[in-house]
Amino acid sequence: MSSELQLSKDLQDFIKTWKDKPGNLIMILHRVQQEYKYVPREVALYLSKELNVPLAKIYGVVTFYHFFKLKKPGRHNIQVCIGTACYLKGGGDLLLELENLLGVGVGGVTGDGLFSIEGVRCVGCCGLAPVAVIDGEVFGKLKKDKLPEIIAKFKDK
Amino acid sequence: MAKATVADLQKIAQEQSGVKSAYQKVVLVCGGTGCESSKSDLIYQNLRQGAQDAGLTNVQVIKTGCFGFCEKGPIVKVQPDESFYVEVKPEDAAEIVAEHLVKGQEVARLLYDKNKKPGTKADDIDFYKKQVRVVLRNCGIIDPENIHEYIARDGYQALAKVLFELTPEQVIEELKKSGLRGRGGAGFPTWRKWDFSKAAPGAQKYIVCNADEGDPGAYMDRSTLEGDPHSVLEAMTIAGRTIGANRGFIYIRAEYPLAIHRLEIAIKQSRELGLLGKGILGSNFDFDIELRLGAGAFVCGEETALLASIEGSRGMPKPRPPFPAVKGLWGQPTVINNVETYANIAAIILKGGEWFAGMGTATSKGTKVFALTGKVKNSGLIEVPMGTTLREIIFDIGGGISSGKKFKAAQSGGPSGGVIAEEFLDTPIDYENLAKIGSIMGSGGLIVMDEDDCMVDVAKFYLEFTVDESCGKCSPCRIGGKQILGLLEKITKGQGALEDIEKIKKIGKAMQRASLCALGGTAANPVISTLKYFEQEYLEHINAKKCRAGKCKDLLAFSIIAEKCKGCGLCLRKCPAGAISGEKLKPHVIAEKKCIKCGACLASCKFGAIVRK
Ligand SMILES: Cc1cc2nc3c(=O)[nH]c(=O)nc-3n(C[C@H](O)[C@H](O)[C@H](O)COP(=O)(O)O)c2cc1C
Ligand code: SF4
Ligand code: SF4
Ligand code: FES
Ligand code: FES
Numbered sequence: 001m002s003s004e005l006q007l008s009k010d011l012q013d014f015i016k017t018w019k020d021k022p023g024n025l026i027m028i029l030h031r032v033q034q035e036y037k038y039v040p041r042e043v044a045l046y047l048s049k050e051l052n053v054p055l056a057k058i059y060g061v062v063t064f065y066h067f068f069k070l071k072k073p074g075r076h077n078i079q080v081c082i083g084t085a086c087y088l089k090g091g092g093d094l095l096l097e098l099e100n101l102l103g104v105g106v107g108g109v110t111g112d113g114l115f116s117i118e119g120v121r122c123v124g125c126c127g128l129a130p131v132a133v134i135d136g137e138v139f140g141k142l143k144k145d146k147l148p149e150i151i152a153k154f155k156d157k
Numbered sequence: 158m159a160k161a162t163v164a165d166l167q168k169i170a171q172e173q174s175g176v177k178s179a180y181q182k183v184v185l186v187c188g189g190t191g192c193e194s195s196k197s198d199l200i201y202q203n204l205r206q207g208a209q210d211a212g213l214t215n216v217q218v219i220k221t222g223c224f225g226f227c228e229k230g231p232i233v234k235v236q237p238d239e240s241f242y243v244e245v246k247p248e249d250a251a252e253i254v255a256e257h258l259v260k261g262q263e264v265a266r267l268l269y270d271k272n273k274k275p276g277t278k279a280d281d282i283d284f285y286k287k288q289v290r291v292v293l294r295n296c297g298i299i300d301p302e303n304i305h306e307y308i309a310r311d312g313y314q315a316l317a318k319v320l321f322e323l324t325p326e327q328v329i330e331e332l333k334k335s336g337l338r339g340r341g342g343a344g345f346p347t348w349r350k351w352d353f354s355k356a357a358p359g360a361q362k363y364i365v366c367n368a369d370e371g372d373p374g375a376y377m378d379r380s381t382l383e384g385d386p387h388s389v390l391e392a393m394t395i396a397g398r399t400i401g402a403n404r405g406f407i408y409i410r411a412e413y414p415l416a417i418h419r420l421e422i423a424i425k426q427s428r429e430l431g432l433l434g435k436g437i438l439g440s441n442f443d444f445d446i447e448l449r450l451g452a453g454a455f456v457c458g459e460e461t462a463l464l465a466s467i468e469g470s471r472g473m474p475k476p477r478p479p480f481p482a483v484k485g486l487w488g489q490p491t492v493i494n495n496v497e498t499y500a501n502i503a504a505i506i507l508k509g510g511e512w513f514a515g516m517g518t519a520t521s522k523g524t525k526v527f528a529l530t531g532k533v534k535n536s537g538l539i540e541v542p543m544g545t546t547l548r549e550i551i552f553d554i555g556g557g558i559s560s561g562k563k564f565k566a567a568q569s570g571g572p573s574g575g576v577i578a579e580e581f582l583d584t585p586i587d588y589e590n591l592a593k594i595g596s597i598m599g600s601g602g603l604i605v606m607d608e609d610d611c612m613v614d615v616a617k618f619y620l621e622f623t624v625d626e627s628c629g630k631c632s633p634c635r636i637g638g639k640q641i642l643g644l645l646e647k648i649t650k651g652q653g654a655l656e657d658i659e660k661i662k663k664i665g666k667a668m669q670r671a672s673l674c675a676l677g678g679t680a681a682n683p684v685i686s687t688l689k690y691f692e693q694e695y696l697e698h699i700n701a702k703k704c705r706a707g708k709c710k711d712l713l714a715f716s717i718i719a720e721k722c723k724g725c726g727l728c729l730r731k732c733p734a735g736a737i738s739g740e741k742l743k744p745h746v747i748a749e750k751k752c753i754k755c756g757a758c759l760a761s762c763k764f765g766a767i768v769r770k
Contacts, residue, residue: 022468022469022487023449023467023468023469024469025469025470026449026450026452026466026469027449027450029452030411030450030452060471061469061470061471064454064471064472064628065451065452065453065454065472066452066453066454067411067412067451067452067453067454068452082373083373083374084373084374084530084531084568084571084602084604084618084619085374085528085530085531085536085604086374087618088531088532088604088606088610088615089531089532120412120453121373121453121455121622122372122373122374122375122376122412123190123412124190124370124376124379124380124412124413125190125191125194125227125376126374126375126376126528126530126536127191127227127228127230127376127528127530127536127537127538128191128194128195128227128228128230129530129531129536131194136414137194138190138193138194139194140191140194140195
């Protein structure tokens with residue numbers, strides 16, 4: 001991200017509407033992450049000033065909640081479910097295979113910036129275990145040998 | 158539309174029934190998350206387009222919430238014919254239109270029951286036969302994005318009754334009669350919570366809905382909100398009226414985008430009709446609801462942590478008392494209930510507490526929704542009367558074990574619960590019985606395990622989860638959890654010692670006693686209960702360095718029986734680690750040092766020459 005910070009109009013408006021509501025920080029961080037896919041430091045600094053909360057509190061919140069990211073994920077973030085139902089049905093193996101295929105571990109981003117891998121705990125499709133979610137698209141009853149095909153599909157997107 | 162009155166509600170309901178009966182056939186397409194992930198939206202589009210192209214003005218196609226039978230999704234149901242189509246593909250839409258909707262011939266190959274006789278109902282199939290739907294009464298029946306459909310099924314009638322016919326005391330009395338207890342896990346009587354908050358002094362009281370659903374492997378609340386969001390909005394408004402609160406919050410996981418979307422639509426439609434906002438239904442009662450998103454912290458499901466999170470802080474639990482009912486959100490009296498608890502309320506108000514109390518056991522009334530998953534054939538969302546046995550759930554509804562292997566255990570209550578061993582399959586499920594056998598009701602996750610699942614590994618899995626999710630505020634949870642996990646890791650690696658079992662029990666007890674919140678207080682449950690019923694498996698890991706389920710990789714060894722090996726070379730090609738060598742037509746060997754214990758060779762050999770120890 002460039003050094004001079006230019007927030008989109010939508011994001012600015014969102015911050016404006018929430019600015020004076022008690023308990024706004026988490027909702028605003030969600031909106032920030034929706035825009036940037038993570039919480040950039042410049043934005044955190046901006047929020048600190050704009051909302052008049054210490055930067056330490058913002059980082060306290062960001063680091064407490066697993067959902068918020070401090071590092072930019074890949075263009076396509078692959079979430080592999082390791083909730084109980086998926087774990088029992090081989091979610092862990094999917095994760096390993098994916099790490100092998102992409103050559104990065106959980107939390108890492110591939111060199112070309114295209115993919116990142118994340119382990120998540122239940123996306124609420126346990127009936128279809130094991131499950132992975134890529135850019136919001138759910139892949140249920142997923143088998144290891146399907147992964148290369150899926151990766152190829154997203155590579156071109 | 159202008160603000161509605163009670164008479165308007167009736168009018169909408171009548172009009173809506175009129176709209177419905179004008180259609181000869183209604184096609185219900187599952188729009189739950191499970192089915193959406195298998196393209197049910199495209200099926201829906203194709204069916205609509207197909208019906209339109211065929212000029213079928215007397216057919217309605219709508220998208221509903223989850224039918225429960227997610228395993229067999231995507232589901233399409235055609236009424237009034239009671240045709241229950243499963244595993245439908247987008248390209249099947251044309252055939253359904255041409256054969257069924259135009260010619261009136263069911264498409265047999267897509268029916269769940271291929272030999273369906275005329276006159277049988279979808280509810281007659283084994284998966285549904287023993288189910289009773291109170292919470293899920295509208296799921297798979299109405300279009301959750303159309304408030305009129307909810308109103309046509311007595312929606313908001315309970316609220317009207319509470320506003321114009323009942324006093325708050327009478328509402329609480331009805332809840333007391335019903336025996337409804339909290340469905341979020343602890344089973345606290347709902348009427349008492351409401352009564353405390355009502356009595357507590359406070360200028361601004363709040364109603365909160367806990368939709369954080371942190372149990373990994375459970376999705377009851379998600380499906381309820383996706384399939385019938387108004388049932389929760391209506392109940393929260395009733396709660397507001399009863400205790401004198403006019404603001405409500407729904408705290409929902411950010412991981413549930415579809416549920417959030419449906420709630421947003423529902424709230425908007427309710428406001429438009431004046432079912433939320435000022436002077437609801439022409440009364441002098443104001444109430445409104447806002448959403449707050451969770452951010453992936455399990456501990457935020459705990460009520461005091463959840464309230465801290467709504468306030469915008471780190472979600473750390475606080476000591477109770479004071480309880481939220483007295484001192485909750487921003488220090489004000491707050492009723493906080495689970496999604497499923499709320500989803501029962503309107504039905505209780507309309508049908509009466511006695512009706513509700515007519516279902517269930519002596520101490521646990523009504524029904525319970527379970528997310529039945531794991532090694533079971535019919536995985537999905539089910540609702541059964543309290544007191545149903547695990548055997549009925551797993552074998553009658555669930556169709557038995559999917560792998561054809563033997564049942565080993567079921568797990569209820571997620572990371573706070575325990576395993577239920579085979580000897581308890583016939584125990585009627587209720588809060589007390591589950592506690593007695595070392596598990597808990599929990600929120601409704603029910604995970605079935607078979608012989609391929611290692612009980613030590615399962616315990617380790619849950620401990621990894623709770624260690625990861627511990628907020629770190631109190632030391633019994635922060636340190637104790639790590640210690641138990643370390644011991645379990647030792648055992649699964651074959652480095653365990655007998656005294657480790659005693660150590661685990663001791664630390665577990667300390668965590669139970671001294672943790673600040675129930676996350677730490679119950680974190681040892683999975684290990685304590687597996688120890689109780691499957692101690693033998695622990696001992697095998699420790700003494701014989703053996704994992705009978707074959708899950709603990711460090712304890713496995715693969716080898717080739719020379720006499721049986723034909724030297725076909727298949728395993729050699731399959732091994733991803735290059736650990737197998739051998740000449741063609743001669744017995745092959747596995748180099749133990751290189752072996753990564755993936756089991757690919759075992760699966761590939763057609764001659765049964767490879768064994769796992
Ligand atoms: C660690 C932890 C996690 C919890 N997670 C949830 C949850 O995801 N959903 C829920 O409704 N209750 C959860 N609870 C229970 C809540 O604290 C609270 O008891 C419940 O929301 C009360 O509603 P009820 O009386 O309707 O059950 C959790 C409790 C603990 C200790
Ligand atoms: S278990 Fe896997 S790594 Fe080991 S020999 Fe067999 S195929 Fe190779
Ligand atoms: S697959 Fe079986 S028979 Fe063939 S070489 Fe391997 S062990 Fe021998
Ligand atoms: S455990 Fe994976 S979706 Fe629920
Ligand atoms: S999501 Fe369609 S049946 Fe559950």
